[in-house]
Amino acid sequence: MNYREIAILEETRQAEGTAEIASESEHIAGGWMAFAGMGSWANQACGIGMAGPVSDDDLDRLVDFYVQRGVEPRLEVCPFVDETLITGLAKRGFELREFENVMFRTVxxxxxxxxxxxxxxxxxxxxxxxxxxxxxxxxxxxxxxxxxxxxxxxxxxxxxxxxxxxxxxxxxxxxxxxxxxxxxxxxxxxxxxxxxxxxxxxxxxxxxxxxxxxxxxxxxxxxxxxxxxxPLVTIHTRPGIATERNARRLGFEMAYTKLIMAMPGEGLAVSP
The missing domain is CATH 3.40.630.30 (Gcn5-related N-acetyltransferase (GNAT))
Known part of the structure; x- marks a missing residue:
């Protein structure tokens, strides 16, 4: 199994799982956007752009979904997404907030x-x-x-x-x-x-x-x-922290690094 195949499985799992525990969610561009209340870590979109191009209408809908709820639009961007997602986020002023490593091993x-x-x-x-x-x-x-x-x-x-x-x-x-x-x-x-x-x-x-x-x-x-x-197990971690070190000791290796992106706006709450 190559890294792209791992990413498709893991990003799909995360998108669907987050949508299922959130109070509100909508399917969008092959992924899901979710909202679980002001200040929730689940206020984000996942899995977008993994299945093909992302349209301007899709991204406008994503922005509206979060702005209408008073929080910054936020999403996780996998390196295997279609390039239309990257250009669309840039046009809308999305900013890089953090990196997240996705590691894997088989059992x-x-x-x-x-x-x-x-x-x-x-x-x-x-x-x-x-x-x-x-x-x-x-x-x-x-x-x-x-x-x-x-x-x-x-x-x-x-x-x-x-x-x-x-x-x-x-x-x-x-x-x-x-x-x-x-x-x-x-x-x-x-x-x-x-x-x-x-x-x-x-x-x-x-x-x-x-x-x-x-x-x-x-x-x-x-x-x-x-x-x-x-047989396939993943773990998400910020680079260089104890979780990453422990995961490596137990046989995990890097699959890919994601970008956490958000669009700031006046009066919009920042989700953790």
Whole structure:
């Protein structure tokens, strides 16, 4: 499988999965645009331009979708998109906001995934599957698993909680709460389709970092992908952070780098 084929599978998964957990979504130019409330990370379009040219009408509709809701138009741009998307975004004044690496590996039936952990299984660590029907456990999971995606000490906002809860309850998802000697320490999730599994949303509380918990969460979710019969696994990461380093140690390699683009405008809220 080449990188373009991986990108088509992964961008399709992300576009459809984001649309399914958002409160509003519309199909557009081979992808989806989604809105999940002011301040939500799900306020973005994904998968656009992977299937062919993107028209001016498509991009005008994308801009209107977000401007009407008071947020900046925002989308993720894969390197394999049709060039009409790039020229159309430039004409409308879209700006580069950040880079995101998409890494991948395959999982074979005989892979001993836990043997890849540099220092073995962390002492006292238990990874507990999250039950979306258990509100207490779900709240605990969301609190610790999203801790790395908000300022230290800041509580989970109502919008952030709702979209995170939708993610936990999503039928194609699996989430794990990390406990150290019974104390919540972190967590991570994944979504699995018939073609690809993606690991996402992982955080470890500061007092439990540097114990190998994040790497163990990756290994366990790789095992889960194998249990579900999905041999291709992806993970998204900002360049150079601990997630990328841990992923490489567990056999992931680069597939492609995406651009996160947004169109600023007076009075439009910036989505995280």
């Amino acid at each position: 074979a039936a005989d892979d001993d995934l836990r043997s890849l952990l540099e220092h073995g299984w962390p002492p006292g660590l238990e990874l507990v599957p999250v039950d979306a029907h258990d509100e207490g456990q779900t709240r605990t999971f969301i609190d610790v698993a999203t801790s790395g995606f908000r300022p230290a000490g800041e509580p989970v906002s109502d919008i952030f909680f709702q979209v995170s809860h939708n993610t936990v309850a999503h039928p194609r998802s699996s989430h794990y709460l990390a406990l150290i000697d019974g104390v919540p320490a972190g967590g991570g999730g994944m979504e699995t389709t018939a073609a690809v599994a993606c690991l996402f949303g992982t955080s470890v509380l500061p007092e439990f970092q540097r114990r190998g918990i994040q790497a163990a969460l990756i290994a366990r979710r790789l095992e889960r992908a194998r249990e579900l019969g999905c």
